[in-house]
Amino acid sequence: MGGFFGVVSSSDCVADLFFGTDYHSHLGTQRGGMAVMHRDGFTRHIHDIRNTQFRSKFEDNLKDFKGKSGIGIISDYDDQPILVRSHLGHFGIVTVGAIKNTDELAQRAFARRHTHFSELGNNVINPTELVATLINEEDSFTNGICNAQAQIEGSCSMLLLTADGLYAARDRLGRTPIIIGQKDGACAATMETCAFPNLGYETIKYLGPGEVVLINDQGVHQVKAPGNDLQVCAFLWVYYGYPSSHFEGINVEVVRNRCGAALARRDQVEVDLVAGIPDSGTPHALGYAVEAGLPYRRPFVKYTPTWPRSFMPQDQSVRDLVARMKLTPIPELIKGQRMLFCEDSIVRGTQLQDTVQRLHYYGAKEIHMRPACPPLVYGCPFLNFSRSRSDLDLATRKAIRELEGEDCNNLELYSDPATEQYAAMVENIRKRLKLTSLQYQRLDDMVESIGLPREKVCTYCWSGCSGCKS
Template sequence: MGGLFGIASTNDCVSDLFYGTDYHSHLGTRRGGMAVRNSQGIHRSIHNIENSYFRSKFEPELTSFRGNCGIGAISDTDPQPLIISSHLGTFGIVTVGKINNLESLVREAFERRRSFSDTTGGVVSPTEMVANLICEEEDFESGIQSAQAAIQGSCSLLILTDKGIYAARDRLGRTPLVIGRRDDALAVSSESCSFPNLGFQTERFLGPGEVVCLTGEGWEQRLEAGPRMQVCAFLWVYYGYPASEYEGINVEFARNACGAALARHDSVDVDYVAGIPDSGIGHALGYSNERKLPYCRPFVKYTPTWPRSFMPQSQHLRDLVARMKLIPVRKLIEGKRLLFCEDSIVRGTQLKDSIKILFDCGAREVHMRPACPVLLFPCEFLNFSTSRSTLDLVGRKVIQELEGSEDTDLHAYAVHGSEKHLAMTDRIRQRLRLTTLKYQRLDDLVAAIGLPKEKLCTHCWDCSSTF
C-alpha cells in the first residue's frame, strides 16, 4: 500500500519528519524517502528498505537535512519523493495508490510529445505520471483536480512547494489523510498513529478529493471534498496500525468488534482463542472477550530480523518469511483445541504451513475464523490481493475446482450461508486441513467498522465499489 507524512513547521522539522515517516513502516514495502525544503532548495534522499528498516537507512544522514517543511513516503511502487522542475516551480511529490490506466495515460502523454525520466523496470513511474498531469495546468489546484479526474484507481498525494505542502486525498477517499496540529507545526499523515509521540493532536480527516495547503502557521482548504466516499475497509481489518484512526474510528476498536461479531455466530468448543500475529490479535481478543474464553499465544512472532511477509516480491520468499518469523509454543499447543482469528485468507499458502506446524506440535483441533469474507475479486485500488492471476486467490481457485471453469456467477459464492458459499468454504477448509472454518459476514464487518456500507470500499468481497 504505502504511506505519506508531511510537516510544515516554524522550526526545523527534520527529526519530526524522520519519525513521522518511520511510523508508516508497517505499510510497506520496498522504498522509503524524505525531502526537505530550505533556503537552498530541496534536499532529498531515497533508500531501498526491502532488507532493512527505514530508521537504519536514514538515521546516519539526518545531519545533512535541515529545513522547516518536508514530506516523506514509504512506497511499495516507485522511488519517492520525486523532485520536479516546471512552470509551477520546483516541487517535491509523493503519492500512494494504484493507477490502473497508467499505460493509456503514458500513451496519451507521448502523443503530446511529453517525456519521462524516472522509470523502474522499464515502467514509467506512477508518481512522475501524476506530476506530469499536474504540470499541464496553470496552478497546483487545477493540476491536482485534472490529475484526479484522469486517474482510474486511486491516488492520494503530498506536494512540497515554496508556499507550503499541498495535501490531496484521492477522489473517492479510498486512502486516508489526516491533519495534526501542535503549537509550532502542522502535519498531514496517512496514519494518525504518527501524531501522539510527536506532540500532535488530530484535527481533521480530509474528505474524498479534498485539497488543503499547510504552512507552519495553519492550513487552508483549496478544493472542497466531494460528495462520495468509499474508504478501504481493509484499513481496519489488516493494513492499519492498531493505534491509528480513520474517519474517527480506531483500528483496534474495530478489530475487537470484528472478533466479537465472529464469536456471536459461533459455538465451537475450544480450549484457547489465539490470533495470527500481528493483525489477527485484535480480532482474537474481541472473540475471546465476547465468548469468555481464555486467550493465549501458541504462535509468537520473531521480529528482530524477519520483515513483514508481504514485502518480498516472490511468493517463495513471502512463504519463507512467514514460516520463519512465527515460532510455535509447544506447551500451549500439544493436546489442545485451538481457535485462531486471522485478518484474511488471500492465497492460503502461508496459513497452510502454519496449520501444519500446529498439528505437528500435537494440536487436537485447529479452527480458523477470518475477520472478513472470502476474497473473490482482486483489489483495483491499493494493490491488496492483486496478482497476475485471479486464481492466486484461494477462493477463486476452489471455485474453479468446483465449477470446472472460471466462467461462473461469482456473486452466488459471495452470499454468506448459500449452498455455493458453504461448498466453497468447506473446500478451502479441506485445502488448509482445518478442523472448522467460518468466515465473517460482510454485514457484520461493516457494522464493526461503524460506517454506512456505501461509504466503504468492499470491492474485494462483492465487487460493488465504483471505479
C-alpha cells in the same frame, strides 16, 4: 500500498519527518524517500529498503537534511519523492495508490510533443512523475491537482511540497486516508495517525474524499472541498492499518475487537482456548475471547527482533519462509487442545496451511479457523494492495476452479453466504487447510464493526461491488 508523511514547521522539521515517515514502514516494501525544502531548493534521498529498515537506511543522511518543510514516503515499487521544476515552480511530490490508465495518460501527454518521462524504474513510467505531469498541465497547483484527480482511474492520494506550502490531496473516492495533525509551531499530514502521539501532534482534521488542503505557516486552508462519495478501503481496519491508528475517526484495534466479537456471536463451537495468528489476528481473537468468555492464549509468539516488517519481501516463496520463521510455537499450549484461531483474512492460504500443519505436528486436538473478513473472491483493482497476487491464486478461486472445473462467471454466487456454492467453496478450503471447522465473517457484520454506512466503505474484494448499499 505505501504511506506518506509531510510536515511544515516553524523550526527544523527533519526529526518529525524522519520518525513520522518511519511510522509507515508496515505499509511498503521496497523504497523509502525523504525530501526537505530549504532556501536553495531541495535535499532528497531515496533508498532501497527491501532488506533494511527505513530508519537504519536514512540515519546517515539526517545530517544532510535541513529545512522547515518536508515530505517522506515508504513506497512499494517506485522511487519517490520526485522533484520537478516547471512553470508552476520547483516542487516535490509523493503519491500512494494505483493508476489504472497510465498508458492512456502517457499517450495523451506524448501527443502534445513536449512531455517526456525520465524516472523509468523497471522500464515503466513512474506513476508519481505521471501525476506531476498532469499537475503541470494547469496554471496553478490547485487546478493541477484537480486535473490529476479527474483524469486518474484507480486512486491516488498525494502530498506536494511547494514554495506556497504543503498541499495534501486525498484520492477522489477516499480509498486511502489523509489526516492532518497539529502541535505548537508545526502541522503535519499523515496516512497513519499512529505517527502523531509520540511526536506531539493532535489530530485536527480527517480529509474527505477528493479534498485538498494547503498547509503553511498561516495554518491549514481548504483549497478544494470534499466530494460526497466516500469509498474508504475496509482493509485499513481489518488488516493493514496500524492498531493505534484512526481512520475516519475510528480506531483500528477497536474495530478488530468488534470483528472478533461479531464472529463469536454467530458461533456455537466448544473450544478450550482462543488465539490469534499474530499480529493482525490478535485483536480479532481478543474480541472473540472476551465476547465468548473463553481464555485467550498465545500458542504462537512472533519473533520480531530481526524480522520487523510484515510485507517484505516481494518473492512469495521467501515471504512464506519469513512468515514461518517469525512464528515460534509454544507446544505446551497446543498439545491436546481444542483451539479456535482468528486470522485477519485468508488470501492464498499457503502460509495458513503451513501454520495448521505445525499445529497438527504439535498435537492440537481440534483447529477451528475464524477469518475476520468474508472470503476474498476478487483482487483489488484500486490500490497496489494486491498487485503481486493474481486473482486466480486466491484460496477462493482455487476452490471454485476445483468445484467447477474452470474459473466461474457467476462469482457473486460464491460471495453470498446463503448459497450452496458458498458453502461448497468454504468446505473445499477447509479440507485443503486441514481445519476442523472454518467459518468466515459475514460482510454485514464486518461493515457494522467498522461503523460506517455500507455505501461509504469499499468492499469490492469480497462483494465485487464498490459503493453498494446492500
